[in-house]
Amino acid sequence: MTISHRGGALVYPEESMEGFTASAEDGFLPEMDIQFLSDGTPVLIHDETADRTLKGASGEIRELSRKKWDQATITNPTDGPSAETVTLTELLDELGGEVVLVPEIKPGATTAEVDQILDEFDARDLQNSLIVQSFDFRTASTIAERGFTSLYLFDASLPKESPTQIADAGIDWVGPNRGLPAADIALLADAGLKVAPYGLKTAEDADALPEEVSGWFTDDPWDK
Numbered sequence: 001m002t003i004s005h006r007g008g009a010l011v012y013p014e015e016s017m018e019g020f021t022a023s024a025e026d027g028f029l030p031e032m033d034i035q036f037l038s039d040g041t042p043v044l045i046h047d048e049t050a051d052r053t054l055k056g057a058s059g060e061i062r063e064l065s066r067k068k069w070d071q072a073t074i075t076n077p078t079d080g081p082s083a084e085t086v087t088l089t090e091l092l093d094e095l096g097g098e099v100v101l102v103p104e105i106k107p108g109a110t111t112a113e114v115d116q117i118l119d120e121f122d123a124r125d126l127q128n129s130l131i132v133q134s135f136d137f138r139t140a141s142t143i144a145e146r147g148f149t150s151l152y153l154f155d156a157s158l159p160k161e162s163p164t165q166i167a168d169a170g171i172d173w174v175g176p177n178r179g180l181p182a183a184d185i186a187l188l189a190d191a192g193l194k195v196a197p198y199g200l201k202t203a204e205d206a207d208a209l210p211e212e213v214s215g216w217f218t219d220d221p222w223d224k
């Protein structure tokens with residue numbers, strides 16, 4: 001399973017509708033990050049600030065107004081035209097239920113905000129077309145308890161929770177950094193977890209992964 005990280009951020013404007021749509025059309029699972037504006041609107045952007053990827057906006061995402069968000073554009077990694085920013089609702093209106101989406105609820109989201117996101121997914125009956133991710137074990141567990149496929153993210157070492165504890169929480173997938181040792185990947189797979197490392201840039205990176213992996217995140221899924 002190839003997950004198009006941030007909508008293919010090496011090829012398309014990061015977390016743009018163009019990238020999400022192109023990824024889906026070519027058979028990849030579009031991945032995106034959920035942050036919140038000052039009025040509580042969930043929007044799609046990786047960083048906590050607008051500075052790296054947006055033109056026409058700067059500073060903390062949580063301090064941006066909806067008007068400022070809508071006026072901003074996303075820079076293009078290939079020096080092509082910039083793209084419009086995307087809210088979660090706009091993404092779901094366009095692709096919800098049509099393809100499997102892989103949204104991440106970013107660290108710092110409150111319990112109420114997690115429920116807000118999952119309630120919107122519930123209202124659209126998207127339980128069978130999402131893999132919802134989080135770096136927070138409690139959030140990943142809540143996602144599973146709510147009936148969604150859950151993916152628990154962590155870095156290049158095993159988290160404090162054991163593979164068995166993760167599986168017992170109802171979590172189906174784990175997403176370690178690609179630097180996690182092969183022996184640790186095998187431990188996760190032996191516990192019945194599907195493993196999808198992130199941080200890949202090229203096809204060669206995917207070829208180097210252990211055979212136990214079930215998929216991977218890549219910024220350029222078109223690189224064969």
